[in-house]
Amino acid sequence: MKTKDPKTFFIRTYGCQMNELESEVMVGQLKRRGLKRVLDEAAADLLLYNTCSIRDLAERKVMGKLGQLGRSKMRNKLIGVTGCMAMAKKETLFKKLPHVDFVIGTNNLSELNNVLDDVIESGQQQIRTEGEYDALDYTIAEREHKLKGYVSIIRGCDKYCTYCVVPYTRGQEVSRPHEEIEREVRDMVQKGYKEVTLLGQNVNSYGKDQPQSGVLFHDLLYKLDKIEGLERVRFLTSHPIDISVELMEAVRDLRTVCEFVHFPLQAGSNRILKKMHRIYTKEQYLEKVALLRSIVPNAKLGTDIIVGFCSETDAEFEETYQLFDEIGFSVAFIFAYSPRKGTPAMRWADDVPEEVKQERLHRLLDLYEKKAAQERMGLIGSQMEVLVEGVNKNGQLKGTTRCWKNVVLDGNESLIGSLQMVDIQGFNHSTLTGIIQRPLILT
Template identity: 40%
Template sequence: MTEPRYHLTSYGCQMNKLDSELVEARLQQRGYRPAVDEEDADVVLINTCSVRQHAEDRVWSKLGKLRVRKRTEPSLVVGVLGCMAQEHKRYMLSRMPHVDMVVGPSAFGDIDDTIEEARVKNARIAAERAPANTRHEVFGANMLSVDDGVSGDRIRRDVKVRPVKSQAYMSIMRGCNMPCSYCIVPTTRGDEVSRPIATLVDEANRLCDDGVTEITLLGQTVNAYGRDLKGQGADLSKLLRALHEIPALRRLAFITSHPNFLSPDLITAMAELPKVAKFLHLPAQSGSNRVLKAMRRGYTVERYRKRIDQLWAQAPDIELHSDWIVGHPGETEEDFEQTVQFCKEIGFAQSYIFKYSPRPGTLSSEVEDDVPTADKERRNQVLLATQEELSIAKNRALIGSTVEVLVEGQSKVAGRMTGRTAQHRLVHFESDDAGLVGQYVPVRVREALSHSCVGDLLAQDAAEESARDRAAAAGAGSVA
């Protein structure tokens, strides 16, 4: 009998992609094989995100195409996974007969059983969040990686199923307890649930044994990690310190942080631990206190600035990245101007800028969306241009210096390879040596673009010499 083939597409954030990776691992353990082309798959899965309208639109369009295909291939299994499945379950089951499975993010624990049942029995299935009193058990199963005695080894993460050999994501918590007015995550993903430190250290060790040298920890509010692990004294600073001990690990990053949880302990850990990446993704969202209040973000511009001052007092080399929402209900031109000024004042290295769109089920969606589309578009362009100037200035400052790059693969430009620095800056350099992928190489920057740098690959000893020269000149320091 031939093995069933699946094709999985992710629409969403890194956490969504990691979920997809874990679902794939589970399916492969079950004997399924990945289909390179979606047309060859017996099971087509779409892992979805509800945070942005654009991502949702792409999923609805995709489902429209699958409806046509299913007319001629009735045995095809179509599954919608993730946040949209949680959010639009009723609609999909009642109005989209070609969708066979609707599985919310907290019901991935039995995903292989669910898919197998839909395929073999040709049954339509809806799986949703489990009751709150089983949430730790379900979360463990959901992550396919907990060996807590409840779930057992059967669901340990198969660390070998990963798209990139040297890099891995690790979900350390999920859900969110914050009340942000525009965000659907607390509804779709539920309350914060953190995984124990020992479990995470075990998983990181297994990843590193399999060749990983860079781990990115994921959580919707990653620096709120541990709040629900009552009595265990777990927080992100302690987790970073525990993971930092793993000898093969060279870089340790974490996304996405909330300004309210940038604690003194976390700042000290970031300053003291050399393997911790030199960037912090800390969404400000707006530079207007009036808008921040309407967004229910729980901080003011002054508080955000104070936290950053504390961070830079101890760790001045950390670059900041932000998310922004322009055109939130009630945002005036003056509010927006404050956002532009705040973006410039902090000097963010990167920003992700979104035009507000109401998400059904959120608090913001209940108030009038009173900023005209044309104003949202203009503000978006203004903030993008502001960020571009900041980014290119930071990139220009690197010209002539040597940076350490973890090589990720070939660039889109022929004859170039590409990778990232510890500050998450994209760097391209001339080479077609695929053997460099996964290695840390020295690159001297010669050109600055708005979203990346271009440089020349150096011999290792030249880089060490250059680092020694700079350290001697500065009295201390290391390669960036």
């Protein structure tokens, strides 16, 4: 018999930053209802899993976890599944997991408390995965971090890359009104936030679906840059085709905008790029990278790569490898292809053997690690701006640079929340170590 009066909840988030933000909003919704968040599943009356379906592994992890709950006493708790996997699998989840009480897709997260009421009152399973996107009230988000936070600016994606499930789980692009975003950021700054990361599946499309507003992504950056007290603006993620000269100039010119651009390459072979429907060639991609580097010489790049996409040959993988080596990315997310149900690529044979995918994956990861080590060596002796964010388990201050590098340094806790210029002196694994610059005293 499931509880009719939940007092505590546990939430676990899988997947991307957008999911993290949406979980923070759901935490806000449940706390407003009077529920207390607990960090131990066993102590919770309500278990909530905010899921991802971008890769097969992500789905298998959640399905494994939920299956395990069904075989334990935890099946008697109220159990909800939200997010992209809920959207993709819909009622089939109930067939496989009869102990799940409700399923809420990405369009319906604002209905969480109503769905919970319906489950409790009716004692029946509930599902909400249909309908138009119902805008979430982000102002109630209970953000994990107190100095930096995510801000959603656009949802959905119109690009329809053939391997990607996002256009089907998150729908078409819908931009949030810029006034609402500015209000939210101002409110965050008043609460002490120093840094925001603007989120969207393709932030560079921002505003194109709302031509009447006349505010495109770079215009939004100019507006946010005027907010006093806001120190840093980051953004994730971009489609290379939409990275405009105006955006590059904004990265160069605006005080707050960090010099980091996520530039997902995905593959280095033109045939594979075409098959992926990435709508650029490797030559066009290289031209854009060169343009960015000419406009913002200190820009760092991030990327996403998929190895072993349908029919990718050894020679085509070599093209990806060479391009990755040539460009030099500061941050990279590299994955082996896994077919996603409902995507156009499901029509093609997933014909690169798993061991070949893994071999390509590890070769590229090794190259990435080698390049990352070279980058770290090159940073020794440089000065970098660090936002001091907290204290690590060794009692040292920790923070991040404008280009997403983690840094530890010695100093007083009173510096938390401040920006410091730091001399980089070394590194420990992938974390840089440094000391705060002292003013030069002339004798």
